[in-house]
Amino acid sequence: MTFISYAQNFEDVLLWRALKHVEHGFYIDVGAFDPELDSVTKAFYDRGWRGVNIEPNPQFHGRLQDRRPNDQNLCRAVGGHEGREVLCLLGNPGMSTLDEAITKQHEQSGWALTRQEVPVTTLAKIWEECVPPGQAVHFLKVDVEGLEEAVLQGNNWIDHRPWIVVVEATLPMSQTESHGKWEPILLSANYRFAYADGLNRFYVAEEHSELMPAFQYPPNVWDEFLLSGQVMAEARASEAEAKAQQAEAKAQQAEAALSAVYNSTSWRLTVPLRRIRSMFLRHCKKLI
Structure with missing residues (x-):
């Protein structure tokens, strides 16, 4: 079965290479x-995996609730302690952050933004609340725009x-490590x-070092x-072709x-009547 990648930078391809032997795996996606x-987890969800998605932006949390009904979707931020902090929501939602220094940089670059207070939790708390006892977490992804x-x-x-563990490792909107x-x-x-x-x-737990060769290339x-x-484009092309074939049929x-x-007996028998009618109509137009 061909693997369909949804991730921004093929992260899901590498993770699948390492973990495709796992049935019904479990993930935690922070950000x-x-x-x-x-999405780094979409392909896994489609293959029967389940997990926890943490997204403090209410708009995207709502989308997760709609599209991932079998996952646990938390509308919170994640940090080093529990509490409440101010989240900066940018016009580019993928750049939203709790980091005030990064927020100021975005403001100076002309980005429109709004601030909203959100609850903050920790990975340890999420694990205790959302991971069933004895359940292995096969991968953790962290993408939090400066709060790694x-x-x-x-x-x-x-x-x-x-x-x-997969962690975004460059400063927002840059290649700076x-x-x-x-x-x-x-x-x-x-x-x-x-x-x-x-x-x-990408990092591999020492006790699972057998997974290291999957990251060689x-x-x-x-x-x-x-x-x-590509898959969606091909689907749209197939749909358009099907509609064209239906129209042609x-x-x-x-x-x-x-x-x-035209080939019926009644059509042939009524030819003289149609000719007379046509002549009558032309005559009427001349009189007008």
């Missing part, structure tokens, strides 16, 4: 954004150990750096995947019906 657009360090600090890495602040948290928790894709960094032809945009049916009328 889930949209249930389909640029706080998110990772808020987990109990002794008791709560996802097999794979930002992992220097937070990578030591993972390394000291016995996670091994596995791969960098230019946007994210970037996504390639052997992964047998298609991009979701209806036109052929109409032509056949008309031909049957």
